[in-house]
Amino acid sequence: MSLTVAARLVEAVLFAAEGPLTPQEIARHAALEESILPHLTALADHYAGRGIELVERGGRWHFQTATDLSYILRREREEPRKLSRAAVETLAIIAYHEPVSRAEIEAIRGVQVAKGTLDVLMEAGWIRPAGRREVPGRPLIYATTPDFLSHFGLASRRDLPGIEDLRAAGLLDPIDLAMENMESQSLLENDEEQDEDEDNEA
Amino acid sequence: MSLTVAARLVEAVLFAAEGPLTPQEIARHAALEESILPHLTALADHYAGRGIELVERGGRWHFQTATDLSYILRREREEPRKLSRAAVETLAIIAYHEPVSRAEIEAIRGVQVAKGTLDVLMEAGWIRPAGRREVPGRPLIYATTPDFLSHFGLASRRDLPGIEDLRAAGLLDPIDLAMENMESQSLLENDEEQDEDEDNEA
């Protein structure tokens, strides 16, 4: 395949970059005024089925080895960061609920977030403080980073495994909200219990 | 161009290699028994005129950015410099307490702040002089810049974790506070049990 000068530049910039790049960053490095996206999609198509693939993760692009070759390439490599079970669960809770406060994480896990859990995830560059919740105490809330998406091969948070099913099943709602929903549902089914339910809520 | 699995593996191994590889090394990494050379020459042909090229130097193969595009590359192979410990601390204090004077930074750090430290932070574009304190001597005061926020991925300074958040994340731990932490932790645990009970009864 012969490429235009612009496409060659985009390819070279991505190849030489030290990390994932946004189209704007690529344009700046390649000194291109035109839109980069068509080149990126053309390149991604071109690399489909090759040993290397061009992928987009959270709006940033990078080259990586093809995922289906992992069975061969994996064996000589050491496991990256081994996370504790607590850290894995905490990361999952942040990713699926973000932004989320520490108290909310603790409510789901039923235990305090141990020291060394959030800081391990922050040190890995997977989570970041993302402002404060405007409730009494103004707790800090946490969210995932673009590096999280890159590391786990997610184009966006919508690609989190099973997130749509969990949302549809209400499993990402806080328990109070879930209870309310259930009550209003049962209200529809049975008007008579209405008063009693409201009493219980109070 | 569609490739055989073997050629894809050769491509992936070369891409992920730390340095140039001999065909034997490639064969070992790719777990291939067959001869690698035909794949290498086919790949090299394929990449001719692209942004990346596959080259052989003294029997070892590697990918590199096309030589005519090398102007996009970093000219000097200089390592990005890590901020010194003192500079990181100073920056943190400015971020948490801005605007602050040098004397105030020193009071918080408990150590003198070298002039060069502030210069480095200004050169990095993370702090700026923000007027003078109207006290005797009218010392210069410093604040962070918008570049600071964007470099550290913060929407605003309010996103910085507070002392309680740092404590919870274990970031206040290392020195001499073990006792205090244990106390506050057992307090927290008591609080939590209370919360849980309230939760369940709500």
Place this chain on the structure above:
Amino acid sequence: MTGETPIQEKLDLDVDALLGDSDWAEPVRRVPGEAVLTVSTEGWEGPLDLLLALARTQKVDLREISILALVEQYLRFIEEAVELRLELAADYLVMAAWLAYLKSGLLLPKEAQPDPSPEELALRLHLRLQRLEAMREAGARLMGRDRIGRDVFVRPAPEGLHRPKSIVWQASLFELIQAYGQVKARTAPRIHVVARRPVMTLDEAIERVSRLLGMEIDWTDLSRFLPETADPVLRRSALASSFVAALELAKQGRVELRQEAIFAPLYLKPASLGAPA
């Protein structure tokens, strides 16, 4: 759990079945020669975790789980643990008390039920378990994805791109807040710190080394002069003080020092006759 097996076997069975996950490091430790089992509560991350593990043994969809049966399982587990003198953290017992309350509520006739209704409490517990389970599964699926550095690889040493600025300073948010935490930790008032740290002063060390030295005639390793202690902090302090004491005594001509190589053991011997005592 069948009624026939002895209680200890039953518990072993449960524990093993519950702890099939290899991530959970040795939750059950058997002390040799003793009938006491220690269930490290680190095996479960709190009562909710244990409840979820128990719920899994019902082998039905978590949505169909019987809360009453689960409560009974938990209470039986805690009871057996107590009988076997297993160590259980307080929050497990708090949960047990709460579940016992829930159970009695669930068994009451409907009119006599307290407010809030036990059904509602049971439903809440049910929802909590489902949420924890969902996140646990989500975490496992996340970890199983093709991860950079394990399954897929990026270039390990890219050339890097030309940047407009000549020097690029690097620091991460984590480093920033970690540094602030350490500044605060360092400069926070330390009141009860010194008293808690077991140390051996130089004077004590000089006294101890010279006293013990009187009982030795041959070259003796410095470590032999240290007080016996299991406290690593005190041990380090004693080592440092005794080392300085040895240097001081050597300066005074009361001891001879010998060391074969850097970091090799340091040997002491009373100074030979003729030297000032």
